[in-house]
Amino acid sequence: MVHRARLPSGRVVDLESVVSGGDAVFVVAAINKKEIMLVKEWRPTWGKYITEIVGGGIKSGATMKERAAKAREELREELGFNCRHLKLLAHVMASPRTKMHYALYLATGLYKSPLPPDEGEYVEAVRVPLDKALSSALSGKREVTIQTLLGLLFAKEELRKR
Secondary structure, X not given: OXXXXXXXXXXXXXXXXXXXXXXXXXXXXXXXXXXEEEEEEEEXXXXXXXXXXXXXXXXXXXXXXXXXXXXXXHHHHHOOEEEEEEEEXXXXXXXXXXXXEEEEEEEEEEEEOOOOOOOOOOEEEEEEEHHHHHHHHHOOOOOOOHHHHHHHHHHHHHHHHO
16 A cells, blocks of 8 residues: 655655554563573464564553553463563664564563463463574574564673673
8 A cells, every 4th residue: 555655855755555553562581691481372373383582462652661561461471470670671663664663671580470371372481591592593594583583682681781
């Protein structure tokens, strides 16, 4: 679909439509500096299980407080843990043509606090060394979601500082 848009110069042009979706939160759940928890989740869009960081959708325009609460909720639903510390690692745009924002978090001080998964979610918690998850994501030998790659990179740097 094409729509008319006014550029900063004042010129009017025809552009491809921008895809507008809801925003999302994503969480790297750190057991310690060297180990993390990922979630192996059935993704109907791809027709297969994908191992990734925890995440879920949230309404566009949600406050940072609402995003943090949603991140904790997703941790509890997908991994069965909550956290004592939740640090915002990055707040990014999904892409130039997709009007979506991603909030990436690092969760530390994990403790058991399960919630039932959403209906239709098939998830399994996977404990993995951070370095192994990151090298696998960077190897190019397997597909990885962009939010998982970004989350692992940011988490590695944040945990290195501690």
